[in-house]
Amino acid sequence: MTVNSVDPISWSALREIVHHNRLAQLKRAPEVTAEYHKYKHHIAVLNTSVFKHLVCVQLKWASEAFYLDPAYNDTNINLPLVSNKSTSHKLFMFSEDTLILPNHFPYNLEQNIKHLVVWSKILIKSIEEENEENDKPIEKNQTPINDNTTQFQIPGDISLRNKSIIHKYIVKTFHKKHHIKEENILWFRNFNHLQSIKTLSHIHVLVKDVPSHTLDAILETEGALLTEQDYLDIDKQLHNL
Incomplete structure (x- = not known):
C-alpha cells in the first residue's frame, strides 16, 4: 500500500505502515509542510534552532537564556547540563525525563486520528548504535510485540528490549490509565534519517x-x-522467549 501527501491516511493504512516499518510513507499535508517551513524560517530569524525552541519553550527543560545563547548549538550542547539533569538511565521512570506533547506539524491523517509525541531525555539508541557500543553482532528476526507495533526490522530499528519498554509505557499510559482501546493506539520511533x-x-x-x-x-x-x-x-518475558 502506498500513500500520497494529499489524501489523509486512514487508520488501516497507518496500521500497515507501522507494522511493516514503512515509515518513510508518512507525510505531512502540503499546507502543514508549508507551515512547518514558515516556523523553521521564524526560528532561523531569531538565530536559534528548532531543537532549542523545543527544549526551552515547549518542553521547558532549559531556560530561555540558553534558547538565545549563540554559544550553544545543536551539535555542541549536552542536554543534562543545560536542563534539569535526567534522574535515571532508564526510559520512562521519572517525570523529569519524560513529557507528552502534541505534534504541532502532524502527518496527514484522517480527522479522528491524533498525533502525539513522547519526549525523553534518555537516549533511545538504534540496534547498530547499541551493538557498536557493546561490540555485539546485530540482532535479527525479532519477534513483534503485537500487531500495533513494528514487526519487520530494518537498519536503524531499535532492539526488542527497547520496544518492550516503550510498549509497556504506552499501554500503561494510554490504555490502562486513560482507557483508550489498545486497537486504537499505534506507536513508533522514526529512523534517524527520518527525524526532524x-x-x-x-x-x-x-x-x-x-x-x-x-x-x-x-x-x-x-x-x-x-x-x-x-x-x-x-x-523476565524476554528471557523466556
Whole structure:
C-alpha cells in the first residue's frame, strides 16, 4: 500500500505502515509542510534552532537564556547540563525525563486520528548504535510485540528490549490509565534519517477516536511511568522467549 501527501491516511493504512516499518510513507499535508517551513524560517530569524525552541519553550527543560545563547548549538550542547539533569538511565521512570506533547506539524491523517509525541531525555539508541557500543553482532528476526507495533526490522530499528519498554509505557499510559482501546493506539520511533529533531529521543503515538477531554488529560504530562518491577517483568518475558 502506498500513500500520497494529499489524501489523509486512514487508520488501516497507518496500521500497515507501522507494522511493516514503512515509515518513510508518512507525510505531512502540503499546507502543514508549508507551515512547518514558515516556523523553521521564524526560528532561523531569531538565530536559534528548532531543537532549542523545543527544549526551552515547549518542553521547558532549559531556560530561555540558553534558547538565545549563540554559544550553544545543536551539535555542541549536552542536554543534562543545560536542563534539569535526567534522574535515571532508564526510559520512562521519572517525570523529569519524560513529557507528552502534541505534534504541532502532524502527518496527514484522517480527522479522528491524533498525533502525539513522547519526549525523553534518555537516549533511545538504534540496534547498530547499541551493538557498536557493546561490540555485539546485530540482532535479527525479532519477534513483534503485537500487531500495533513494528514487526519487520530494518537498519536503524531499535532492539526488542527497547520496544518492550516503550510498549509497556504506552499501554500503561494510554490504555490502562486513560482507557483508550489498545486497537486504537499505534506507536513508533522514526529512523534517524527520518527525524526532524535528531538530538532528543522521542516516540510518535497515534490514537483514534479519543475524546478531547482525554487528550487534555494526557498532554503535558509524563504519562504512567514505569517502575523497577516493570523492568524486571520485561526482562523476565524476554528471557523466556
